[in-house]
Amino acid sequence: MLTLDHLTRTFTSAPSGREILAVDGVSLTVQEGEFLCLLGPSGCGKSTLLNLLAGFIPPSRGTVHFAGQPVIKPAPERAVVFQDAALFPWLTAAQNVEFGLRRLPRKERRQRALDMLGQVGLADFARAHPHELSGGMRQRVAIARALALKPKVLLMDEPFGALDANTREHVQDELLRLWERYQTTVVFVTHNVHEAAYLADRVAVMGPAPHSLCGWRRVEIPRPRDRDGQAVLELSQALREDLSQIPCCVAPNRRPEEEQ
Amino acid sequence: MASFTAGPTSPVPVAESPSPTGWRARQRVRRLLLDSIPGLLVLLVAWQGLAMGVAQLRGVGFPTPWETCQRLGSLLAGTPLLDASIYRHVTDSLGRWVLGFSLATTVGLLVGLVAGAWRWGTRLLLPSVQLAQLIPGLAWIPLALLLFGIGPRATVFMIAVTAMPPIALSVVGGVRHVDPSYIRAARMMGAGPGTLLCRVLLPAALPQILTGLRVGLGNAWRVLVAGEMIVGTGTGIGYAILQARWTLDYASGFACIAIIGLLGLTVERGVFGPLERLVRRRWGRLGESETC
Numbered sequence: 001m002l003t004l005d006h007l008t009r010t011f012t013s014a015p016s017g018r019e020i021l022a023v024d025g026v027s028l029t030v031q032e033g034e035f036l037c038l039l040g041p042s043g044c045g046k047s048t049l050l051n052l053l054a055g056f057i058p059p060s061r062g063t064v065h066f067a068g069q070p071v072i073k074p075a076p077e078r079a080v081v082f083q084d085a086a087l088f089p090w091l092t093a094a095q096n097v098e099f100g101l102r103r104l105p106r107k108e109r110r111q112r113a114l115d116m117l118g119q120v121g122l123a124d125f126a127r128a129h130p131h132e133l134s135g136g137m138r139q140r141v142a143i144a145r146a147l148a149l150k151p152k153v154l155l156m157d158e159p160f161g162a163l164d165a166n167t168r169e170h171v172q173d174e175l176l177r178l179w180e181r182y183q184t185t186v187v188f189v190t191h192n193v194h195e196a197a198y199l200a201d202r203v204a205v206m207g208p209a210p211h212s213l214c215g216w217r218r219v220e221i222p223r224p225r226d227r228d229g230q231a232v233l234e235l236s237q238a239l240r241e242d243l244s245q246i247p248c249c250v251a252p253n254r255r256p257e258e259e260q
Numbered sequence: 261m262a263s264f265t266a267g268p269t270s271p272v273p274v275a276e277s278p279s280p281t282g283w284r285a286r287q288r289v290r291r292l293l294l295d296s297i298p299g300l301l302v303l304l305v306a307w308q309g310l311a312m313g314v315a316q317l318r319g320v321g322f323p324t325p326w327e328t329c330q331r332l333g334s335l336l337a338g339t340p341l342l343d344a345s346i347y348r349h350v351t352d353s354l355g356r357w358v359l360g361f362s363l364a365t366t367v368g369l370l371v372g373l374v375a376g377a378w379r380w381g382t383r384l385l386l387p388s389v390q391l392a393q394l395i396p397g398l399a400w401i402p403l404a405l406l407l408f409g410i411g412p413r414a415t416v417f418m419i420a421v422t423a424m425p426p427i428a429l430s431v432v433g434g435v436r437h438v439d440p441s442y443i444r445a446a447r448m449m450g451a452g453p454g455t456l457l458c459r460v461l462l463p464a465a466l467p468q469i470l471t472g473l474r475v476g477l478g479n480a481w482r483v484l485v486a487g488e489m490i491v492g493t494g495t496g497i498g499y500a501i502l503q504a505r506w507t508l509d510y511a512s513g514f515a516c517i518a519i520i521g522l523l524g525l526t527v528e529r530g531v532f533g534p535l536e537r538l539v540r541r542r543w544g545r546l547g548e549s550e551t552c
Contacts (some may be wrong), residue, residue, distance in 0.1 A: 080448045
């Protein structure tokens, strides 16, 4: 349903005016209902790739098609969950979820927001402001906000990276439950091999350009998976080895030759 | 393990019961009073010393705190000052202040939004605002007189024109530094330009805008008093201070100065203080960086 064809994105580095490749020639098809993880080290352009899929930035070359239509701008059908939740601090949890439902009548909007908050276990916190919530709760509100849009695909940019290990495991299970319930397609960016092995149907291994897409692995482990089971651990190990093959990653805007 | 109602870090309770809040408010008032008393004492002692020194050295009557206080009392009791009660002077001044400041806020918000959100808006509007920011309030007098002649409208104009630039610039700064992920989140949820402006950029910039409003309000207050002295408004605190001098009624002038200070302090502590505290708490790190 999401088709990437030789997708390339360059940035112009401010000091030197030189073109820097962030994503280079990625061709990939995301299947409907699939849970796809984009796995790669920090700074390898996987967030850039997600921003291209969301329509936040246009590609330099190549195309992204969603359900046959070229992606030119963000839309509720491609909902995004950000790394830092990006909830509006001046709104309550419920109002944050309601933000994307402005076209609905007030009562229906309210109801859907409360339903979604209930789905992520935060029914009691509908009237709390983001600063009153923990990091994990904020991320759950962000997931509720995205799912309330009834998206066809959920784009998640390292959403659990800043959470402590225990919370992260809780929210991962929560996400899997919602994914199964709503049959949404998920594209999930992470640098954590174990997270990828536990969550994904398919893992695309990414490296710094020009090795943007190094390969991918299909995950055949049946669900529900055992987080510490043999299968998940073995796959984590395999993914770790995949990553170690990739040339060492340098942040795209600070390459050695740029330093002078 | 399976329950998700409470995360690992337990959050602040959502509903606060009213009694501890009221208690906390009373505590805050008491703390405020206790904190202010030593500073007030220093001020009074210095004032008293100055008054006695001036009386000794120059042989002129310099109103002491006590004389000022007495005069203030009699003014508040209804003794007219320059054919009008002190209440008339104060309400007239406040009226001009509110009018000028409202004008400044409206124009400042509009100009700031246009200059902050659109590139051509920045090019067209920002230079004038930055220029206006550099001009001291009283320098507008010729322009005010040319536009409105002598009278209260000239004062209102001067207030508006000195209060507007800091407001507009704070909106520009605030809107430009909005966390880009807020904008992306809003666009992902289908927000158009209008929604983005009113429901995301403006509230996100609120901490900075409040600072601008505060500066603008201070500017307005200062130029109001100075403007009334010069533009000939017939009433108002500034007018009263200057006119009281002709009758050698310095105590009344001092009483007016005290009123100005008290009014300013009331607005600062009573309106802006609580507002900023609320915004800082809710907006989190965004607000914190603004206050230092």
